[in-house]
Amino acid sequence: MALSAGTAAKTAVLVAPAPHPVSGRPCAGPGDLAALALARRLGRAFVVLHAGDADKEALADYLAQGAAAIAVLQPPADSDPTPALIAALGDFELILCGERSGGGEASALLPYLLAEGLGRPLLPGVLSLTEEGGEWRALQGLARGRRRRLAAQAPLLASVKPDGAEPRWSWAGLQRGVVTRRAAAGEPMPAPRLEPARRARALAAQRGSGLERLLGAIAGDHAAAGGRVVKQGDSVEKAQVVLDYLRQHRLVDF
Numbered sequence: 001m002a003l004s005a006g007t008a009a010k011t012a013v014l015v016a017p018a019p020h021p022v023s024g025r026p027c028a029g030p031g032d033l034a035a036l037a038l039a040r041r042l043g044r045a046f047v048v049l050h051a052g053d054a055d056k057e058a059l060a061d062y063l064a065q066g067a068a069a070i071a072v073l074q075p076p077a078d079s080d081p082t083p084a085l086i087a088a089l090g091d092f093e094l095i096l097c098g099e100r101s102g103g104g105e106a107s108a109l110l111p112y113l114l115a116e117g118l119g120r121p122l123l124p125g126v127l128s129l130t131e132e133g134g135e136w137r138a139l140q141g142l143a144r145g146r147r148r149r150l151a152a153q154a155p156l157l158a159s160v161k162p163d164g165a166e167p168r169w170s171w172a173g174l175q176r177g178v179v180t181r182r183a184a185a186g187e188p189m190p191a192p193r194l195e196p197a198r199r200a201r202a203l204a205a206q207r208g209s210g211l212e213r214l215l216g217a218i219a220g221d222h223a224a225a226g227g228r229v230v231k232q233g234d235s236v237e238k239a240q241v242v243l244d245y246l247r248q249h250r251l252v253d254f
Contacts, residue, residue, distance in 0.1 A: 011046035012089055013039045014097035014110075015070070017058045026054065028061035030162035031098020038129060038160050039096055040066050046096075047071060049088065051081035056179045065168055068176065073184040082110065084184035086117040094136070095157040099125055111159040123150050123158040 013035050017026040039046040048067040050059065052074070059070050075084045089095055095118075100108035115122035123129075126138040127147075138150045141161045230241050246252045 009045035009047045010091075010093040011039055011042065011044050012092040012095045013046055013048045013067075014085070014095065015048055015050050015059070015062050015067075016052065016098075016101045017050075017054055017061070018101055026058035028065070029098055029101060031100060031160060032062070033065060034162050035096040035098055035160040036062065036066055038126075042129065042131075044094075047092075049073065049085070051075065051085050051184070053077070059179055063176075063179075069178040071182070072179060073182060075184045080187045080190065081184075082113050082117065083187050085114060088184070089114070089118060093154040093156075095155075097157070097159055099159045099161055108159075111157060115157045118155070118157065121152040121156045123152055123156060125161050126150070126158045127161055127163060129158060 013032075015032040015036070016029065017032075018029050019025070020027045036048070048062060048070045050070055050072050052072075054072060056063075059067075059072075062070060073081065073084050073088060075081050095114065097111055097114075099111070101110070111122055111124065123136070123138045123140070125140050125142070127141045128139045130137050135151055135153055136156060136158075138152075138158060140148045140150050141163060142148055228241070230238050243252070
């Protein structure tokens with residue numbers, strides 16, 4: 001089942017409203033809004049798609065922030081929407097979504113399941129995306145503010161970090177927005193598989209109790225820790241030891 005929205009759009013944006021943590025009202029997730037903002041910046045026609053049971057009130061934030069229309073796929077209740085999304089997204093060259101949903105299990109697995117089901121590359125955690133000579137180039141956001149450049153050929157899927165959200169609420173857009181619905185086939189949700197954390201227990205048994213590991217970190221093997229414990233001297237002498245350590249590891253430049 002290919003999605004038909006009466007347009008030649010080759011870009012799809014996936015959205016999934018989630019309950020607000022305080023009010024409980026369905027609202028847009030920051031990752032979804034970032035994906036929507038990125039689609040607008042690309043300047044290409046795009047289709048917004050949601051899989052599940054959501055009324056126009058739940059989707060209002062997306063309509064007010066740039067989604068002219070939202071297509072809602074409605075698989076049976078309590079079924080896995082992934083197969084329906086895979087069937088609907090096969091004709092799109094570029095698929096954008098948030099890194100994770102704002103509600104439910106929020107496992108962040110959906111982008112990977114879609115990429116595997118569609119047989120296309122995934123650019124995870126992107127902040128920006130540009131097309132150059134048929135190749136898509138992305139700036140990926142990493143931990144501690146680091147950045148990395150990625151590239152892939154279309155068709156592809158990209159999950160967008162919430163840092164790129166651009167709040168621009170429009171009442172006129174909300175009134176003009178259209179929500180269309182269609183039934184979709186679904187499959188039973190896979191049963192969760194729980195496995196014992198054997199590796200964690202083995203490491204804990206090997207390294208000793210929590211108290212022993214704490215004492216080892218404070219005053220254990222100095223060669224392994226790469227540090228020293230200073231108990232003698234006044235505050236100035238102790239501060240000098242700390243400063244020498246910072247200079248040794250190039251954490252300060254004075």
